[in-house]
Amino acid sequence: MTSQPSFERIETELQPESSPTPPAKADDSSRGRAFPVYLHAFTRALTKSLGVSALGLAVLLLLIPVSTAFIPGKSIFDENYTHNQMQYRFYYESLTGVILAAVIAFGAALAVVLFRFMLVKRSSDTYFAQGITRVKQFGLRLLIGVLMLAIVLFIPIMVSLMMNVSAFSGLGYANIAISGAGYMYSGFLIMGIAAFCITALICCMVGTITEAVFFSLLALGAPSIVLYGANSLMKQLLFGNSFGFSASTGTVEVGASLLDKLSGFNPVLFFYQAAKDYCAQYTRFDGFVQPPMHIPLLLAWVAASAAIAALGIWALSKRKAEIAGVSGTNRILGTASTFLLPLFGFAVVLEYGTDMGTGYSILAASLTFIVFFLITELIQKNGSRGLSRGILKLPFGLGVVLVAVVILVTGGFGYSTRIPKIDRIASVQMSYAGSPNYLDGQVGGVSTGGSYYVMSNYTFTTQSDLKTITELHQKLIDGGKGKLALDRENFTDTTVPYDIIVNYTLTNGSHLTRYYDRTKFSVLSDFLALDKTEAVEKQTRRTITGTTESQYWAAGAFRNGLVYLANSNYTNPRQVILSDSQRKELLGHIADDVEAQSLEDRYFPKDQALGIIMFTQDGGQESLKFGYRLENSIIYLTPSFKDTLKYLQDTGLYPYLENTEEIESITLQAYDPYVGMNKSKDPKSPFFLGYIADNDREFIQTKDFGANPIVSDPSKMDELAPLLKNDYYMSGGGYLACVKLKNKNLYVYKFLPAADAPAYLADAGEHQH
DSSP states (O other): OTHHHHHHHHHHHHSOTTOOHHHHHHHHHHHHHHHHHHHHHHHHHHHHHHHHHHHHHHHHHHHTHHHHHOSTTOOTTOHHHHTTTEEEESSOGGGHHHHHHHHHHHHHHHHHHHTGGGGSHHHHHHHHTSSOOHHHHHHHHHHHHHHHHHHHHHHHHHHHHHHHHHHHGGGTOHHHHHHHHHHHHHHHHHHHHHHHHHHHHHHHHOSSHHHHHHHHHHHHHHHHHHHHHHHHHHHHHSTTOOTTEEOTTSSOEEEOOHHHHTGGGOTTTTTHHHHHHHSEEEOOSSOOOOOOOOHHHHHHHHHHHHHHHHHHHHHHHHOOGGGTTOSSOOHHHHHHHHHHHHHHHHHHHHHHOGGGOHHHHHHHHHHHHHHHHHHHHHHHTTSSTTHHHHGGGHHHHHHHHHHHHHHHHTTTTTTTTOOOOGGGEEEEEEEOOSOGGGOOSSEEEEEETTEEEEEEEEEEOSHHHHHHHHHHHHHHHHHOOOOSSOOSSOGGGOEEEEEEEEEEEETTSOEEEEEEEEEEHHHHHHGGGGGGSHHHHHHHHHHHHTOSSOOSHHHHHHHHOEEEEEOTTOOSOEEEOOOHHHHHHHHHHHHHHHHHOOHHHHHSOSSOOOOEEEEESOOSGGGGGOOOOTTEEEEEOOTTOHHHHHHHHHTTOGGGGOOOOOEEEEEEEEOOTTOSSSOOOSOOOSEEEOEEESSSOOOSSOOOSSOOOEEOOHHHHHHHGGGOBSEEEGGGOEEEEEEEETTSSOEEEEEEEGGGSOGGGGOTTOOBO
16 A cells, blocks of 8 residues: 555645646656667567678678679779769679668568567567567667668768779869769669568568568569569550560660659669769760759658658557467468469460460460469469369459450550541651662661661651651551461462551640551561651762761761762672762752652662662671662662662763673562561561672571572573562562673572562473473
8 A cells, every 4th residue: 555645745735836847857757767678679679680681781792792893804993994074983883783672671681580579479469578569679670671771782882982083083073973872772772661661561461581581572562463473465466565575676766665764653763763874974975965863852752751650650569469370360461472483484475475365365374374373272262272262362362363365455545546636746756668779877787798687767747747757657567467478369468577656646745646566568568658747858968968967877988988889780790980079069969869769769660670779888898789778879870860870870880880790590489578487576577688698598587498489591591581670578479589790700699570470480390491
């Protein structure tokens, strides 16, 4: 009973308003008794984090400062490597992804170590009986986690910064390096804290360490899995989709993937691009401008991490102590994993199984979904018990994915068929499928032997041009996504690989981009109409006459290239030396003739070429094979080049075009884009351009089986020779021709259009004529 008088005395002392000191003493006494408990808990948790922190520090020291200065031949102290152009480098650039993965793994591992106490039955009872509230338990470990992340990340970045200051301060780059280091450190720290908070939340929701690790990895990867899965379905099934595609040349990104576009919302990717941009800086001469620091994004992730931590506190406050050591207690995470992993499997099989065809790849992907679902359910149910109830979720999950498949295959609610109205279009960029001999600007491509492929875009703004573009776009849509195979009934309906980008800029400033990786020959033939648009005609004249600023591709060849004349069999090429005024006059005549040329004359000439003029920036012997090269431009002089031919006659150069060669034999191979066993998915230009070789096996496509017909009868050769074309658009089919010249080890490759081919060539069994 001694406590009662004491209680009354305290109450009596509290009554006077003028003496508030005793309650403060009581609070001080309570805090004094609690402080050792908090200190003990803090120290113990801190001690447990030292092992994983030491390991994280060792890994990051190896990845950051060691890669900065100690890789032979790539050290920042090696002037032969930096060339006095490097301003700083915190680590070797190609290690960006590895370093970010290490930061995320360290943050997650730190959280598992610090919150492990609630996942083991014995330690859970002990910690919850310490007299520290759950909120404060969480707060103590959050504080330790942030502290250890801050220290462990600071040390390697600071060491790297000091080395950079030592290496480049004499060049005046110290301030740039310091600001870059501050940004990198902030980004890494916030990314590590986000991973820590997500893992801490998961630890508060599950019952075992295994579940904590598994579900934390799943939670961190969930945005990537969902976005990758969605993008994979769109790439394979949505006709016209541009997300996640690069052109086949590898030089043009058509559209960023959903992962890239939405990386700011992804805990493992939000700082990836910034880390790539700011890990090193160089003095640039290509116009590259360092992107701005995305401070608002970092602040947003600070706020997101705080919100996730608050959810973790709430989850911990609601957590039942008895679930420690017990698996399968969180249905939300279990259900999420049951569908996320099968979705990932579905997307991977769909993306890499396209060779099977759309139908078979969807079937294979669906089977993969079912297998992944069953495996995940079996693991979560610790065997077959309970699987019968869990399997009831399978039709729902797979059904959702298959509904998405149907939506995408049928056009994505109008995505595939949408063409803006002309009055809403400010400009359009569209891929060009015509002659490469007049291209200028951003051109990418490859050329090997007689085969080549180039890619270039033109920008169109006038009303007449926009009308042409929208009509061509509609033809692309109508052509559909056909199977990459020869159409034996109608050659022009054959679908072939080809990169076509249509990028609308609308009057409201927004963009609408569509990408097509294939189309029919008939559609490519329709695309030749671009040559008669105002934009292409204007650019073609400027390219030929040398009034562009470009020093590359055709523009550079016309302006500065060597000039060669040759006959239609490319024999005895002669270099012609022209004064500036003579070159200007010649190019003016060529420009006038090209502008006056009809599409029929340019791409489907009725007459054989009288000779050629080649402009080349590559003076080596390779150019004298006359196969198309990005550095060359070749003019095939048909009778439609009236002004140019008259200029050659007036200047005495016309005799160089005379052809006196005799033909020994002609080998023919039917043009079939899929003639080989290993059908190539790489696009090739259907605009044939002639070339020469020293053997008869240099056709633009390799035929694996069967002999080619050889024509050696003089009368038949006399009939065929005038029909062979040096340049021709092959959309209507025909024959690749190898002409063996008499008394020369020289083979001339030309094209025989199907419309001109003699009837006897249709006999596939006839090989000698």
